[in-house]
Amino acid sequence: MNGENRRLRDMLNQVKNNYNTLQMHMMTMMHQQQQNQERDGKSEEVKHQHHNNQNGHGGGGQVVPRQFMDLGLAASEAEETSQSSSEGRSGREKSRSPANNTEAGSTGGIIREDSPEKESPGWGPNKIPRLGNTSTNKPADQATEATMRKARVSVRARSEAPMITDGCQWRKYGQKMAKGNPCPRAYYRCTMAAGCPVRKQVQRCAEDRTILITTYEGTHNHPLPPAAMGMASTTSSAARMLLSGSMPSADGLMNPNFFARTLLPCSSSMATISASAPFPTVTLDLTQSPNPLQFPRPPNPFQVPFSNPTHNNILANPAALLPQIFGQALYNQSKFSGLQSSQDLEGQQHPSTMSSSINPSN
DNA sequence: CGTGTTTGACCTGCGC
DNA sequence: GCGCAGGTCAAACACG
Ligand SMILES: [Zn+2]
Numbered sequence: 348m349n350g351e352n353r354r355l356r357d358m359l360n361q362v363k364n365n366y367n368t369l370q371m372h373m374m375t376m377m378h379q380q381q382q383n384q385e386r387d388g389k390s391e392e393v394k395h396q397h398h399n400n401q402n403g404h405g406g407g408g409q410v411v412p413r414q415f416m417d418l419g420l421a422a423s424e425a426e427e428t429s430q431s432s433s434e435g436r437s438g439r440e441k442s443r444s445p446a447n448n449t450e451a452g453s454t455g456g457i458i459r460e461d462s463p464e465k466e467s468p469g470w471g472p473n474k475i476p477r478l479g480n481t482s483t484n485k486p487a488d489q490a491t492e493a494t495m496r497k498a499r500v501s502v503r504a505r506s507e508a509p510m511i512t513d514g515c516q517w518r519k520y521g522q523k524m525a526k527g528n529p530c531p532r533a534y535y536r537c538t539m540a541a542g543c544p545v546r547k548q549v550q551r552c553a554e555d556r557t558i559l560i561t562t563y564e565g566t567h568n569h570p571l572p573p574a575a576m577g578m579a580s581t582t583s584s585a586a587r588m589l590l591s592g593s594m595p596s597a598d599g600l601m602n603p604n605f606f607a608r609t610l611l612p613c614s615s616s617m618a619t620i621s622a623s624a625p626f627p628t629v630t631l632d633l634t635q636s637p638n639p640l641q642f643p644r645p646p647n648p649f650q651v652p653f654s655n656p657t658h659n660n661i662l663a664n665p666a667a668l669l670p671q672i673f674g675q676a677l678y679n680q681s682k683f684s685g686l687q688s689s690q691d692l693e694g695q696q697h698p699s700t701m702s703s704s705i706n707p708s709n
Numbered sequence: 710c711g712t713g714t715t716t717g718a719c720c721t722g723c724g725c
Numbered sequence: 726g727c728g729c730a731g732g733t734c735a736a737a738c739a740c741g
Contacts, residue, residue: 518712518713518714519713519714520714520734520735521715521716521732521733521734522714523730523732523733525730525731526729526730532731534733538713546732625722625731
C-alpha cells in the first residue's frame with residue numbers, strides 16, 4: 348500500500364515535472380522567436396539549429412510558426428514519457444532501473460564527434476591530456492564544443508525515484524560524496540550512442556530529500572527517441588539561450604525580463620541564469636506546486652539567492668525579488684561575457700561556417 | 710557472455 | 726608544494 352502510494356505520487360510528480368518542463372520549453376522557444384525577430388541577422392543560425400534539433404526526424408524548415416508545431420509535438424511526447432516512466436517503475440520502485448533518459452535533443456550537427464572511440468582505447472593508459480588534445484585540434488569546433496560543454500542546465504524536480512526518467516539511457520560512471528551534503532552525487536553518461544558527450548549528475552537536496560537535482564551537460568550527437576525529446580529540447584534550448592544571452596550583445600538583456608513576464612503569472616516553474624559558478628548554469632526549478640493558490644506559503648523561508656553567492660541562484664518565490672535577482676543575473680552575465688568574450692567572439696566570427704556545419708543535411 | 714553498477718584510485722584545478 | 730574538492734577511470738563485480 349505504501350509502495351503503491353509512493354508509486355502513484357511519483358507518477359504524479361513525474362507528470363508535474365513534465366508539465367513544467369514543457370512550460371519551460373515553450374518559454375525558451377518564445378524567447379528565441381522573439382530574439383530572432385528582433386535581430387534576424389546572427390540569430391538565424393540559432394534558429395536553424397533549433398529547428399534541426401526539433402525535427403531530427405522530420406527535416407528542417409525555417410518558418411517561424413513551425414516552432415509551435417514542434418512544441419505541440421514535444422507536448423504529446425512529454426506525456427508519453429511520463430506514462431512510460433510510470434510503467435517502468437511499476438516493477439521496482441527503488442532499485443535502480445537502467446532505464447533513464449534525458450535531454451538533449453540536438454541532433455548534433457554542431458558537434459561532430461571527434462572519434463567515437465576516443466574515450467575508450469585512446470586514453471586508456473592516459474594521463475594524457477584531454478585538454479591537450481583540445482588545443483591541438485581544430486579551434487573552431489573546439490570552441491563551439493567547449494562552450495557548449497561549459498553550459499549546464501540543472502533541473503530541480505520532486506521525485507522519489509533515484510533518478511528522473513527522461514527517455515535516454517545512462518550509464519553510471521562515478522559517485523562521490525558531496526561536501527556539505529549527506530547525499531552522494533552520481534555521475535552518468537549517455538549510452539545511446541558511442542561517443543555521445545552528454546553527461547548528467549544527479550543529486551538529492553540535503554534538506555529536502557524529495558527534491559532531485561539533475562544537471563545536464565553537453566549535447567547529444569545522435570537522434571533521440573520521442574520520449575527523450577521533451578527534456579532534451581528543453582535543456583538544449585535553455586543552454587543555447589544561456590550561451591546566446593551571455594554574448595556581448597544587447598539582447599542578452601532581454602532574457603531576464605522575458606522570463607519575468609512570462610513565468611511569473613504561471614509561477615509553477617522558474618528559470619535562473621547564473622554565471623557565478625565555474626560554468627554558466629541555467630536552473631529550472633520545477634519543485635513548486637503547480638497550483639500556488641493552494642499553497643501560498645508567502646512567508647517563505649527561502650533565502651534570497653543573490654545574498655548567498657555560495658549556491659547558484661535558485662528562485663523559489665518570484666514577485667518582489669525578481670528585479671534584483673535578474674539584475675544580478677545580468678551582472679553575472681556581463682561578467683561572464685567578459686570572461687568568455689574571446690571564445691564567443693571566435694565562435695561568432697564565422698557565422699556562416701557555423702550555420703553550414705549545423706545544417707549539413709540540408 | 711554482454712552489459713551495467715560499484716567503488717577505490719587517480720587526475721586536475723584551485724586556494725593557501 | 727600541499728591539501729582539498731570535484732570529476733573520471735577502470736577493475737571487479739552483479740545480473741539476465
Ligand atoms: Zn546521447
